[in-house]
Amino acid sequence: MQGIILFALLVSTYLMVIAKRMPALIRSFRYQSLLLFLVTLLAAFNEKQVELYLISGMIILVKVFLIPYFLNFTAKKIKLDENLGLFVNSQLSLLLALIFTYCSWVLSVNLGFGQLSLLSVAVSVAFSVILIGAFLMISRMKAFTQVVGILVMENGIFLLASSISGGMPFFAEIAIFFDVFISVVIMGIFVFRINKLFTHIDVNKLSRLKG
Amino acid sequence: MLYFLPQKLFLFDSLSLFFLVVILIVSLPSLVYSFGYLKGDYSAAKIFLAQVLLLAFVLFMALIVSVRNCLIFLVFWEIMSLVSYFLVIFDTKHARSIQAGLIYIVMTHIGTAFIIAAFMILHNHAHSFDFFAIKNACLAMPSQTKNIVFLLFLIGFGTKAGIVPLHIWLPYAHPQAPSHISSIMSGVMIKTAIYGIIRFVMFILGVNSSWWGVLILILAVITCLVGIIYALMERDIKRLLAYSSVENIGIILLGVGLSMFFISLNLPYLAVFSLIAGLYHLVNHAIFKGLLFLCAGSVYKATGTRDIEKLGGLIKKMPQTSAYFLLGAMAISALPPLNGFVSEWLTLQAFFLGAFNVIGGSKLFLGICAAMLALTSGLAAACFVKAFGVTFLAKPKSHYAESAKEVALSMRIGMLILAVLIVIFGLAAALIIKLLAKVSGSALSIDISNMSFCLNNFTLFPQMAKNVYLSTPLLALWLIILGITGFAIYRIFGRGKLTIYKTWDCGYYKLDSRNEYTATAFSKPFRIAFSFFLLPYRKTQKIRESFYHIKSFTYETRTTKIFKKYIYDPVLAMVLKAAMFMRRIQPGSIHLYLGYIFITLLLLLIFMRQF
Amino acid sequence: MMIILQIILLIITAPLLSGLITKIKNNLRMRKGQSVLQPYYNLAKLFFKDEVISETASWIFRVTPFVVLSSTLVVGILIPVFIFTSPVHQMGDFLVIVFIFALGRFFLALSALDTGSSFGGMGASREMFISSLVEPALCMVIFAVSLQFGSTDISAFSSMHVISVSSVVAALALFLITIAETSRIPVDNQETHLELTMVHEAMVLEYSGRSLALIEMASYIKQMILFFLIAQLIFPIGLPVGNFAQILPWVLWYLIRIGIIAVLVALVEVSVAKMRLFRVADFLGFAFVLGVVATVCAILGV
Secondary structure (H helix, E strand, O other), X not given: OHHHHHHHHHHHHHHHHHOOEHHHHHHHHHHHHHHHHHHHHHHHHHHOOHHHHHHHHHHHHHHHHHHHHHHHHHHHHHOOOOEOOEOOOHHHHHHHHHHHHHHHHHHHXXXXXXXXXXXXXXXXXXXXXXXXXXXXXXXXXXXXXXXXXXXXXXXXXXXXXXHXXXXXXXXXXXXXXXXXXXXXXXXXXXXXXXXXXXXXXXXXXXXXXXX | OOOOOOOOOXXXXXXXXXXXXXXXXXXXXXXXXXXXXXXOOOOHHHHHHHHHHHHHHHHHHHHHOOEOEHHHHHHHHHHHHHHHHHHHOOOOOXXXXXXXXXXXXXXXXXXXXXXXXXXXXXXXXXXXXXXXXXXXXXXXXOHHHHHHHHHHHHHHHHHHHOOOOOOOOHHHHHHHOOHHHXXXXXXHHHHHHHHHHHHHHHHHHXXXXXXXXXXXXXXXXXXXXXXXXXXXXXXXXXXXXXXXXHHHHHHHHHHHHHHHHHHHOOOHHHHHHHHHHHHHHHHHHHHHHHXXXXXXXXXXXXXXXXXXXXXXXXXXHOHHHHHHHHHHHHHHOOOOOOHHHHHHHHHHHHHHHHHHXXXXXXXXXXXXXXXXXXXXXXXXXXXXXXXXXXXXOOOOOOHHHHOOOOOOHHHHHHHHHHHHHHHHHHHOHHHHHHHHHHHHHHHHOOOOOOOOOEOOOOOEOOOOOOOOOEOHHHHHHHHHHHHHHHHHHHHXXXXXXXXXXXXXXXXXXXXXXXXXXXXXXXXXXXXXXXXXXXXXXEEEEEEEOXXXXXXXXXXXXXXOOHHHHHHHHHHHHHHHHHHHHHHHHOOOOHHHHHHHHHXXXXXXXXXXXXX | OHHHHHHHHHHHHHHHHHHHHHHXXXXXXXXXXXXXXXXXXXXXXXXXXXXXXXXXXXXXXXXXXXXXXXXXXXXXXXOOOOOOOOOOHHHOOHHHHHHHHHHHHHHHHHXXXXXOOXXXXXXXXXXXXXXXXXXXXXXXXXHHHHHHHOOOOHHHHHOOOOOOHHHHHHXXXXXXXXXXXXXXXXXXXXXXXXXXXXXXXXXXXXXXXXXXXXXXXXXXXXXXXXXXXXXXXXXXXXXXXXXXXXXXXXXXHHHHHHHHHHXXXXXXXXXXXXXXXXXXXXXXXXXXXXXXXXXXXXXXXX
């Protein structure tokens, strides 16, 4: 059961990679977070720990509802052209994402999690989500995708931590959630201001600001 | 009163107490002075900030000389450098302040880097940061390591002290800071570097090799000469005083270097004696340089300019300030019976006594160093005749000087305290030497109970010298008695007629201040004599109306700053070139930066096994 | 007391020495010249002249004659010129002399700048230049001489009675230094008042009347002291021994040797031309090198 959910999580990540417009990206992020919520819920059933229930509740609240709502709100406010500028076109990005997945699979096997156990699958999915999140930040022009890329990386890290060690300490989790939420708020504000000043959020054009 | 401080952290042996006394002696008058100096030029908030920074500065210097842990020492050293940086750039109206601050902070951090490296090596060897633990471990340290640590300490503390060629920040930073800060920086802060050398090299590391002392002696002689020759060429009064500080650090290091030399030759009495000479000059320089900077500040405040070529005649307008400056100038030129004379005599005597007790070639080396000390003493006298004469005497050379007025009471009180201390430290030389003997003994870990330096409370009498005495009170007494005798001879035939008339003008009745000798002209013989070092060049320009009639003539002369031109500028150019080359990895695109992070992450993940 | 006796003797005999040198110079120039007692007449004349002080001058100008005279007299009582131990033995040693002369010179240079005339500034500048170059040479000479006794004590110096190569070379160096310090040709010309050629005279140009008398007296005494030092180095003389019959020739020999030095100085003054100021650096550098040679000889024990 968990394997299927993990697989679906990976697919949702691929959906993000091939997204060409803003709403698609946010929608796939939502799916990813939902699947993450399901994984955590399953783990909570198996482990029978109250904290995991709380955490999964927070996931669904913050990552499935609040953050995408906030991102959509900002997107509407700045009335941008919904096209995400792509440095690397979507087919090539998908190919790269597959290569990253393979690399993370090799990595998780080399780390000694076994050949085909659930743990190794979870670790490899987590690593690939992290790498794909970083890749998203690099290969898209708009400032928005940097925000989303960080959120994706955070998802991946959470998955990694919870699969290897049963989750991070409770307060660490709460702190991280809070950090992430606030970072999103701040980044939203910044994107708004950048748009107001430069009338675009194409980070590529901001390269004149260098040391 | 200091017992409540944690014993593990603080150290109050004689050396630390001595430096604390030096810090307080200079800081308190400067604090009193600052009230009058800062008023009227800055807003109340800025004055408050200045006083807070001043107190922090003094506090951290006091903490530096009283801790016993290397790490804490470094922390306080850094904080002191930062606080003094803020004080140097305090006058943010002038762009030169910012430039001066930049040069200062870069040089002091280079020095701190060397000190950190030395501490790391010591810690590696001793596995502890405590001074005494390191001192024990250093007894067993191989001599190669000791040499390297010595060199690192020398360069590190030398940058802060102003040893040539690391002195380059002094003439930028000291003139730009507010005058009371300049007096504390020049009087005390550069002495904390000497404290570092004495504490870390002599007390902790322990001197075994004679080439250490010889190296410091050679560097000290070069520092003396370079400092005073540049001072002679200056026309900015505070920069002149800054270069003179470089010279005096050289004299202090002569005493310290001699002490190291004698320790390595196993002559304990002479080692203590030379260190006494060095420490005495340290406290003397703190006092009279502090006084001179405060006077320079008064002149700047009263006239608005630091350029001595525009001043003159201030002795009539600012009589008290000029009297204090004269006292400071006499002290720094080592004129009896003031304190500078005693410390220079002691240093020369240390050279001579050492020469009588070493063999062969070292005698000649010590003799030549002593002669170089005498040379710098003569040049210093010339420099301060110029500084005092052109600034205060003769007629005012511009409207700056004509509108000068005596300064506020708090400034005068600050200067008075230091002036009184100059006289006291000169006349009570024997008493002070008894105290300094204890300090030197504890710094060198030598037992001084069998050594005597004074005959009684008035006369110095080095034990190892045959029949040599010095008694400053007696000297002062005879000078005064014979002066009165001269006055008696003067008045022996009645009062005599005195006429006040114009200066002799060769029959040309319209002499004014433009006919006076300028400072540049005063130092021309020195410029020519030392031209191999100063590399002066001049430019003349004549504007003619006809072949026979020259309408105007411009004459410009400049000296080349060889350290800046041949050492620092090329190094700086190389560093900037390398930086411009490295800049290419930063084109400004966020995606590229993120890509760097991503690739690093990937590489780490792939090669994780190796680590 | 001894001190007062020494001071009075110094004051009385110093102008005589200067008069002697001038007489010898004039005779060498095939002139009859002034009488030997002329400096006394000059001083007396100056004492009864009025004094004119510049309006630009300050208290430094008034105080300087006393400081200069007092510093020179202090050196006078420090060095046992006429007796064998310094009467104020506990005041200082050989090195202190250098600094005390510096005191007088400092104030003289300041008073020269005080009047605001170009002559004074020029004199002060040149004088400080020459004196700062004299200092290392003088220090080397003192070093070489002290190496022979192992001490910088003046009494040891004045009771020496050995001539060695080192002391002769040191005496030669001291001779060159004395020419510089007493403002004689080839360093400076005492007989002229042209601005190109005067150093010491330029500094005291503004002085007149009694102050000038005091300053002149001080320079005579300084000359006397320096000649005594040279004489002691070249013709060392021990303590007088024996009865009265042997004391008289001793006293004569004591005075004659200073006379010999005076003759040498006069010869040098007459035969050499005054040097350009920037060549004085080479001249004094040569004195320094002679001092180094004297030190090496002393180290070698020669």
